Amino acid sequence: MRLLVLGGTGFVGRAVVDEARTRGHHITVLNRGHQPAPPGTTALIGDRRAPGGLAALHGGAWDAVVDTWSGAPNVVRDSAAALRGHAGHYTYVSSRSVYATDDKTVPHTEAAPVVDADPDSGDADDYASAKRGAELAAEQNFDGPVLHGRAGLILGPHEDIGRLPWWLNRIARGGPTLAPGPPEMKLQYIDARDLAAWLLDAAAAGRTGPYDLVSPPGHTTMAELLETINTVTGGHAELRWTDPKTILDAGITPWMELPIWLAPGYEYDFLHGGDVSKALRAGLRLRPVGETVADTWSWLCSVGGTAPQRTDRPTLGLSPEREAAALS
Template sequence: MRILMLGGTEFVGRAITDDALARGWDVTVFHRGRHDPPAGVASLHGDRTADGGLAALETGTWDVVVDTWSRAPSAVRDAAHLLHGRAGSYAYISSRSVYRFPEPLGLGEGAPLVDGSPDDDGHDDYAAAKRGGELAALGAFGDRALLVRAGLILGPYENIGRLPWWLTRIARGGDVLAPGPQDAGIQYIDVRDLAAWTLDAVENNLGGPFDLVCPSTHTTMAELLEACVHTTGSDADLVWTPPETILDAGIEPWMDLPVWIPPGEAYDTIHRGNVSKALSAGLRCRPVQETVADTWEWLQSIGGQAPQRPDRPVLGLSPEDEAKALHPSDRP
């Protein structure tokens, strides 16, 4: 197949590009030139936010376009409109954030959606931007648009800082603040499983929305952190701490302690989603231990410092705040 990757040099785009190359597909990567794409692709340069930035895409035909854009929906609209008639289908990597909060348990893709517009030139509201991107893809490609509503994404090439933070922190050893409950299920998708499912889906002519994360029974917070201890060979001691103690210390779920959400509406929305549709369509999720080990191997291969997207906040708890939470009696 001939695939056009809009992006393709970082995290999700890079994983999809690598998978397509491994299948022997003919891959064209359209990007700004800030990062080198993998060997074996045709490279086109352009800036989607600039006037005339899509000029390199004015000619050419492809079987499928894959778009990972997460900012102003108008950029998706313009690309999809330009490529309509010259591409067989359009896969837009969206987000489960498009559902209104709190997402009702069990509804999956049928849950109520946030408002969004394909003509929106802003991107301050992530959920609205992703919904606008979906509408842009649907507007140009209709039922040939595949909406991949990914949840939490982990794995090699991560430039958000979630799993790399946990790996780096646990590698330092000592007492580690481990947020309970230990047996709380977590939902995420390994970026390579996302890539494989997406390319299988376009090859099988699937369209419409699919929520893409592992089942809520796939793994737990304890298994994730224990895998980090095992993989790094650290002497870290996981100090399992009740959610109430962590919240009372002023620690922010998700931001200060990546991945973790205490029990409640937010936890149910993020970590208890219904993914039966994607599972029925062939979604396969590798063990959490494999995701952790491969991310650590990649992190070591680049010197131990993960890349950081400039448009995302730096995540993770400071050593000082961790110490205060671990030893509350030492607080002034």
């Protein structure tokens, strides 16, 4: 395919480019020119948020577009409109966050209600509304088939959010380590490389509409994840399993201070209880957690242990002082 990748090539975009390269696709990327383009790609320079920032796309032609944009919906609106008649298929990498949660009903499938959103909005403060608005923007402004890849928790090499890298570094440091329980807690996530492979397959097949893209519940557990990390990083940590109430009573924030982990309850059920049978029927394939952990550790070591950090996301992780206080 002739493939156009929009939205950056730091993590998911990079995985898409890498997978497309292995398939022999002709890859074009649009960026502001602040970073070198990935090897084997054609680079176009442009700032999608600036007037005239899409001029480099004029006259181009692509079989498929993959857009990983996470900001204001009007950027996707303008990109989709600019590509009318110039691309055969548009994939927007969205999020399961688009589902409405006001009634506290867990949105298990793609048929669940979604949040209200404005496709013309220039506001990205509300993540769920921004993602849903971008979905609508693509639908309303592109003249071909549109696919919404609603990803869940994304892990893997080159992660620039800091979830799995934080756990890898913390457990590698060793010693008594707060392990948030219960150990048998089921987790749903997707390796960015598996996400990329499915997106390219789906684009080639002309799939449309929303697909929730994450592993089935229980693809791994909290215990398997942390024990695998401990094994891969040398086995220096003493995992001290701690019940959720003790963690919450200590004022430790789930998800932010203890990345990936959520205390049992509605938010946990929402994030780790989705029905992904639609994507599985459409060919979604998932590698084992051991491969994701080992490959991410290998990459993290290759960059000196410090993962890149997106500037639009907060720094994650529990400080040694707060961990020690909780363990004591």
